[in-house]
Amino acid sequence: MPLRCPTCGAGALRIDAAIELGSDARSDEVALQVVSCSTCGLEAVAVYEESRRGALDDESVNHAAFPSDAEALAEVRRVIRSCRRARNADCACAGHKRARAIVRTQTEPAGIDWAAPMPIAFVRR
Numbered sequence: 291m292p293l294r295c296p297t298c299g300a301g302a303l304r305i306d307a308a309i310e311l312g313s314d315a316r317s318d319e320v321a322l323q324v325v326s327c328s329t330c331g332l333e334a335v336a337v338y339e340e341s342r343r344g345a346l347d348d349e350s351v352n353h354a355a356f357p358s359d360a361e362a363l364a365e366v367r368r369v370i371r372s373c374r375r376a377r378n379a380d381c382a383c384a385g386h387k388r389a390r391a392i393v394r395t396q397t398e399p400a401g402i403d404w405a406a407p408m409p410i411a412f413v414r415r
């Protein structure tokens with residue numbers, strides 16, 4: 291399903307890179323991502339969180355991109371690429387640890403505006 295770009299509204303947002311982090315205190319599925327839009331050129335770090343702890347029909351998803359500068363984007367891409375098993379949430383390598391710390395603290399790397407989340411939604415037809 292296409293994703294809607296939070297900046298220009300086009301259904302042209304792609305997930306360029308992602309590392310699966312499994313569950314944490316709040317969510318059942320967490321991923322750190324880099325997303326980009328082929329229409330407006332947006333590039334941003336994104337966090338995907340999915341919780342299935344409520345009732346079955348109460349699945350909640352929190353997917354947001356955060357304004358990111360080039361240095362922060364490069365840093366997060368490097369963290370994701372450093373693991374050859376980025377889809378394996380059980381991996382405990384340095385890259386996975388770093389990605390978990392980034393998502394948990396949401397204070398670094400500098401260059402990501404964590405206070406300004408841009409919600410990402412599926413394009414509904």
Ligand SMILES: [Zn+2]
Pocket residue numbers: 295296297298299300327328329330331332
């Ligand atoms: Zn866009």
Ligand SMILES: [Zn+2]
Pocket residue numbers: 373374375376381382383384385386
């Ligand atoms: Zn890993």
